[in-house]
Amino acid sequence: MTPLPETAFGAHDHAACIAGALSAAEALCAARGAQLTPVRRRVLEILLESHGAMGAYDVLARLDAEGMGKQPPVAYRALSFLVEQGLAHRIEKLNAFVACAHPGGAHAPAFMICRGCGTVAEAEAGTGGALGERAAEAGFRIERTVMEAEGLCPACQEAA
Amino acid sequence: MTPLPETAFGAHDHAACIAGALSAAEALCAARGAQLTPVRRRVLEILLESHGAMGAYDVLARLDAEGMGKQPPVAYRALSFLVEQGLAHRIEKLNAFVACAHPGGAHAPAFMICRGCGTVAEAEAGTGGALGERAAEAGFRIERTVMEAEGLCPACQEAA
DNA sequence: ACTGATTACGTTATAACATAACAAGAGGCG
DNA sequence: CGCCTCTTGTTATGTTATAACGTAATCAGT
Numbered sequence: 001m002t003p004l005p006e007t008a009f010g011a012h013d014h015a016a017c018i019a020g021a022l023s024a025a026e027a028l029c030a031a032r033g034a035q036l037t038p039v040r041r042r043v044l045e046i047l048l049e050s051h052g053a054m055g056a057y058d059v060l061a062r063l064d065a066e067g068m069g070k071q072p073p074v075a076y077r078a079l080s081f082l083v084e085q086g087l088a089h090r091i092e093k094l095n096a097f098v099a100c101a102h103p104g105g106a107h108a109p110a111f112m113i114c115r116g117c118g119t120v121a122e123a124e125a126g127t128g129g130a131l132g133e134r135a136a137e138a139g140f141r142i143e144r145t146v147m148e149a150e151g152l153c154p155a156c157q158e159a160a
Numbered sequence: 161m162t163p164l165p166e167t168a169f170g171a172h173d174h175a176a177c178i179a180g181a182l183s184a185a186e187a188l189c190a191a192r193g194a195q196l197t198p199v200r201r202r203v204l205e206i207l208l209e210s211h212g213a214m215g216a217y218d219v220l221a222r223l224d225a226e227g228m229g230k231q232p233p234v235a236y237r238a239l240s241f242l243v244e245q246g247l248a249h250r251i252e253k254l255n256a257f258v259a260c261a262h263p264g265g266a267h268a269p270a271f272m273i274c275r276g277c278g279t280v281a282e283a284e285a286g287t288g289g290a291l292g293e294r295a296a297e298a299g300f301r302i303e304r305t306v307m308e309a310e311g312l313c314p315a316c317q318e319a320a
Numbered sequence: 321a322c323t324g325a326t327t328a329c330g331t332t333a334t335a336a337c338a339t340a341a342c343a344a345g346a347g348g349c350g
Numbered sequence: 351c352g353c354c355t356c357t358t359g360t361t362a363t364g365t366t367a368t369a370a371c372g373t374a375a376t377c378a379g380t
Contacts, residue, residue, distance in 0.1 A: 009298055037357070056337070071360060076338065092252035093306050095337060095366090110291040112300045121298065129289020131270040131307050138169055138281065139314035140272045146253050146308040147291050154299040197328070216366070231331060236367065241328095255337095255366060 009114070009121055009153045018048040024103045025087050034085055039068055043078040044099060047088055053096035053113070053120045091120060093148045098122070110147035116156030169274075169281055169313045178208040184263045185247050194245055199228055203238040204259060207248055213256035213273070213280045251280060253308045258282070270307035276316030 025044055029036040036044075046062050047054060060075035068074070079097050082088035088099050089109055098111070101122040110125030125147045135142050152160065185204055189196040196204075206222050207214060220235035228234070239257050242248035246267055248259050253273060260269070261282040270285030285307045295302050312320065 009300065035356080039358080069359080072338070073340095073360085074358080077358080092308075110294065112291075112295055112298065112302075114300070115303070121300070123291065123294035123298075125294075126290045129291075130286045131272075131283065131289075131309055134270065134283035134285075135272055135309055135311070138272065138283075139317075140169070140274070140281070140309070141311045141317055142272075142309040143275070143311040144309070146306060146310075148252070148306040149291055149295055149300070149302040149304070150306075151295070151301045151303040157299075157301055195328080199329080229330080232367070233331085233369095234329080237329080 009112075009119060009155065014051065017051075018045065021048050021099060021103060025085075028087070028104050029085065032085070034081075039063070039074065040078045040081050042066070042068060043075065044082055044087055047082075047097060047099035051099075052118050053091050053094050053098045055094075055096050059097070089122070091148060092146050093150060094120075108145055108147075111149065112153070113148060113150045114153035114156055115150055116152055116159065119153060121153075169272075169279060169315065174211065177211075178205065181208050181259060181263060185245075188247070188264050189245065192245070194241075199223070199234065200238045200241050202226070202228060203235065204242055204247055207242075207257060207259035211259075212278050213251050213254050213258045215254075215256050219257070249282070251308060252306050253310060254280075268305055268307075271309065272313070273308060273310045274313035274316055275310055276312055276319065279313055281313070 022041070022045065025041075026036055028034075042063065043059055046059055056072065056075045056079055059079065060070065060072060063074060064070040079088065079090075082099075083090055083097070086100060086107055087103050088097050089111070090097055091111060091113065093113060098120045100109070102109075102124070106124065108125050110123045112121045112123065114120075125145070131145070132142065182201070182205065185201075186196055188194075202223065203219055206219055216232065216235045216239055219239065220230065220232060223234060224230040239248065239250075242259075243250055243257070246260060247263050248257050249269055249271070250257055251271060251273065258271075258280045262269075262284070266284065268285045270283045272281045272283065274280075285305070291305070292302065294300075
């Protein structure tokens with residue numbers, strides 16, 4: 001099977017992936033006049049390092065260990081900021097957050113969630129296909145979509 | 161514009177819609193040997209009556225008022241049963257539950273959630289379009305999907 | 321009828337996720 | 351300086367969900 005560098009399921013240079021995402025985040029925030037403060041930046045790093053979905057309290061525990069705050073609002077504020085800026089996404093199915101794999105790009109993201117290893121891969125979903133069609137028929141105006149698939153990634157399929 | 165009886169946004173005979181769904185649920189459970197007990201049946205009725213998404217604790221409050229239980233597990237167990245049987249769906253975006261509009265049918269449901277009136281309309285989404293394609297490319301085996309669109313229904317668009 | 325398996329329900333307690341509300345500091349800018 | 355805005359610190363609370371344990375009813379096989 002060929003490698004799959006375009007998804008989180010494939011092996012890749014993790015350090016480079018983190019560094020690239022961080023510099024993209026800095027550039028984006030600078031361009032928009034948004035402030036990537038130390039806490040916000042550190043939360044993004046934590047998400048990138050884990051390369052998976054993390055609960056807000058998992059993030060908070062990391063922040064606390066580093067002396068950057070221990071109350072829930074600290075984590076939720078930083079996560080909200082990152083989501084607003086498109087630097088992270090909320091995974092509704094998991095009540096968790098994940099760093100964006102394509103910061104700055106167009107956004108109708110879809111996610112593949114491996115129930116084996118917890119890895120979350122992001123894909124661009126486009127219009128949403130059948131859902132978009134049904135919405136158009138019904139006259140429903142879509143503002144945001146949630147598209148999440150749960151299942152098994154290639155590695156976990158083999159393990160099972 | 162023509163009426164849209166196939167979605168919850170259109171007017172319809174609510175009493176008949178409830179009665180029909182209930183008898184379909186009874187038939188399904190009987191056919192499967194699943195027990196539609198009083199609490200489970202009542203929870204389904206409550207969901208059908210509201211014709212929208214309800215939180216577990218909203219359902220629980222109704223049950224409590226009727227003397228059918230006041231602890232969270234009572235509601236969660238009944239809701240879990242209904243979801244397992246395909247008689248209700250969980251709306252991840254809202255942390256809420258809604259009665260199934262097409263009990264017994266095939267199920268890759270998608271939902272349109274009106275942020276104005278809270279109405280939730282169910283549509284059949286099929287394979288998921290772009291997400292399904294990306295999953296196939298990545299070798300990811302999908303077991304369940306969450307497809308939810310938030311926006312404005314026709315009525316609320318006019319009101320705004 | 322007795323036994324054991326299964327299923328559903330009752331109850332207590334707590335875990336896990338999320339936000340309201342208010343005070344205080346940092347920095348730009350007229 | 352004085353004002354405004356944004357960010358952060360902190361307390362408290364609200365909301366959603368499940369673990370864990372015990373009881374009752376049902377039913378198949380003996």
